[in-house]
Amino acid sequence: MNPPKIFILPKKATGEARIVSLLNPRYARPTRYLVCPETGIYELTKVAAPKTTPRSWLIECSATGALAGKTDEDDVELGTYITKGADLFVATPIDPLFLVLPALAAASKSEKRFFLSSDDHFDSILQDSPHLAEVLRWGNVRRVLESRMAAACETSQGRDELMFRFSEEKLLNELVSKAKKMADQPLPKSMEEKFVTKVLEAPMLGVKREATLSVSRSQGESVLTPDSETTPPTVESSESQSSASSLASATSDPSEASTAATSVTEESTITTVTSTTEVVAATLQASEEITKLQRLRTAFQFICSSYVMPAQAAELKTMLEERKSSLADFAPLDDYLARIAKMRQDALAARSMGDYSRKRVVDDEEAAERAEKKRKKEEEDKRKKAGQSRGVRDLQKVNTRGMKKMSDFFKKK
Template identity: 45%
Template sequence: MPRTRTAKAAAPSSPAAETPKASSSKYSLEATKTASPKLFVLPKAASKEAKIVTLPNPRTAKPSRYLVCPQTGFYEFTKIAAPNSVPRSWLIETTHVSQRSGHTISDAECFIASPLDPVFLLLPSLAESSIAKGSDDKKKLFLSGDDYFDQLPTEYSHLEEILQWTESKSVLESRMAAICDTVDAGDEKMFRINREKLVMLCLSKARTLSGSLPVSVEKQFVAKALQAPVVNQRRAPVQKSASTLSEAPDSGTSTLLTESLESQSSAATIETAATSVDQDTVEVEEGIKPTEEVVELQRLRVALDFICDRYISPAVTQWLKEGLASSNVQFSALDEYLARVTELRAEALALRSLGDYSRKHMRDEDDDDAREQKKRKMEDEKRRKQNQSRGVRDLKKVNTTGMMKLSSFFQKK
C-alpha cells in the first residue's frame, strides 16, 4: 500500500500566547438615567415668579425658549458652547454643605439670559395686515391687544399663561403703543401699526448697537467692506545725459574734458554719448478712503441688518426697509462710496487677469523656444549621422574594451 503522510498534531497554545483580558477600571460609573442638566445664567433682578416659557420665534415662528419675569420683563437665551477642537466640561457643586454630591456636565454649554424687547414677539401679528398686497395704511382697522394676541401661533406656546399675569400683559401693551397708533374705545385701547414709528425704533436700537460692535464684526463687516483696492501705476522712464553730469562751472575744465574724450577710442566715445536711463519707478496710487460719515453709516447699516436678521421676518424686513427710504437717515453717501469701491475692485480684477495672461503668454513663448531648440538639435544630430560614411559607422561598433586610445601614444613620459 502506498505510504500516507499525516500532519503533526498542532502544539497546544501556551498560556502566554492567549489574548490578555481587558483591564477593568478601578472605578465603575453608572449610566445616567435622566437627561443631563443645563447651565443657565439668569439675571439677579429676576424674581422667584420668573419662568422659562415657550413662545414662537419672531423671525421663524418656531417654538423657542424665553425667560419671562412679571417684574423685570422678557429675556432671550443665548447659547455659548466650547469649540469642538477644544472639548470642555462643567463641574457643578451643590450649594448645600450637607449634600456632598455633585454633577459633571460633559457638554460645556452655557445659556445666558439677556433682555429682549417684547415688541419683536408681537411684530408678526401687528404687521401681518400691513404687508398684505394692496393694503393701505389709512384703511387698516384698529384692533385690540387681545385680537393681536390671538393671531400669534398657539402651538407649543405659553402665551395664554403669560397674559394671565397683569404686569406682563401691561408690558406687552405698552410696547405695542411704541410702534402703533392708538385710540381709546371706552375702557379698552385699540392699536394699529405705524411703519414710521417702527423704523424710528429700529434705528434707535441700531444706533445703540453700532457704538459697541465687537472687534471681529468691526473688522469683517465695516473696515473690510469699505477698503478700496490699491492701484499701481508705472511712470515713464527718465533719461539723463552723461554730458550734463560732466559739466563743471569752470569753462576751461569743460574744454579739456571734451578734448580728452574726443581723443579716446570709439568705445569711450560711445560710452560718453550714451544716456543713462533710470529704472522704471512704480507709483502707488492710494485707494479712496471713506469719510467718518460713511464709516458711521456702515456701522449703522450693519447693526440694523443684524437686528432684522435676528428678530424680524424677511417679509416684514422688506416692508420695513421700504419705509426706511422716507426716514431722516439717508444712506446715499454710503451707497455712492460702495459703488465706487465696486468699480475699483472690478478694474483691479481686470488688471490682475491681464497680468496673469501676459505672464502666461511669456511662459508659453519660452516653452515654444525651448521646444524649437530641442527640435533643431535633434535634426542636426540626425543630419550629422546621415552624413557619416559606412566605415565610420562600422568603426563605432568595434569593441575597444582594454585597448589604449591613440592619444595615449602622444603624451609626455
C-alpha cells in the same frame, strides 16, 4: 432626567423668573426665553465650542440651591457631571416689541385693518406660543407688552381698554432709532471690520519709483613729502571718467634746500546704483460721514435679520430707501460704493492682462506638484507591497470573477 446645562443669568432677575416657550419673531416658531415678572424678558444666546475642538463642562453641584427638594438618588447623580458639549447659554435683555410682532403681523394680513384690543392680537398666536397665556398673568408682563405695542401701532381709546392697529411707519421709525443708537459708537470689532471697514476699503494702487545715484571714487598711488597733501575723493552725479594730471618737480642744485618730488596718479571709478521702490497707497478714503452711514445701514440690517420676519424686513428696507430725506439719506454712501465697485473692476481688468505672463509659471508649478504627489503615491504603494507576504500577493493574482464573497454566506436570510 435631562442633563444639566450652564446658564449665565442676570443678577437683577428674581427667583420668580422662568424659562418659557414664546414665538420667535424672526422664524415664527417656539423658542426659549427667560421671563421675569419684575425685570422683563431675556433671550437665551447659545455659545458653543467649534466642532473641530470638542470640549465639555465638568459640573459639581452643591447640596443647596439647585438640588433643594431632590431625592438622594438625584443627589448622587448630580454630584459631579461631565457634559457632552461645552454649550453655554447667556441671557440678554430683549425688547418685548419684537415678541409681539408676530401677533401684529397676523392682524395686518387682512386688506382692511381695524383697531383691535391686545387680547385679540394675542389670541392670534396662542396656538403657536404655548406659554403666552400663562405669561400674561404674571405681574406686569401684560402692561409691558401693551406699552411696547403702542410703539409700533396706532392707538385709540375704547370704552374700557386701549385699541391697537399695526403701522409699518411707526415700526420703521422705532427700528431706525435703535439702529442710530447702535451706530453712535463703533460696532463690535468683528462686525466693524467685516461689514464697515472692508466694505468701504478702496483697492490699493502700487506705484513703482526708480532712483539712480552715481558715485565717483578716486584711487591712486602717491609719494608724499611732509609738505604734501592728499587729494580727497570726489562724489559726482555725471556719468564720466576723469583723470588727474601728474605733477613732477626736480631740484636744480644739490646745495639748495632739498625738496622732494611728488608724483600723483589717480583713476576715477564711477558706480551707478539704481534702487526701485514700490509705494502702495489707497486710491480713495472714506470720510467720517460715509463711515457713519455704513455703520447705520449695518445696524439696521442686523436688527431686521435678527428680530423681524423676512417678508416684513424686505418691506421695511424698501420703505427706508424711499424715505431718504426724513429718516436717513444713504445717497452719499451709495455713490461712494459705486465708485469703489468701478475701481475694483478696473483693477481686476488690469491684473488679468498681466496674468498671461504668469500663466506658464503657474502651469509649471502645478505640473511639479502633480509629479510630486504621484511619486509619493508610488512610494507608498511600494512600501505596502513590501510588507505583504508571498501568500497575500499570490491571492491577489487569483481570478475571482463569478465567485461569491465570504460576506455573502453570513447575511440574514
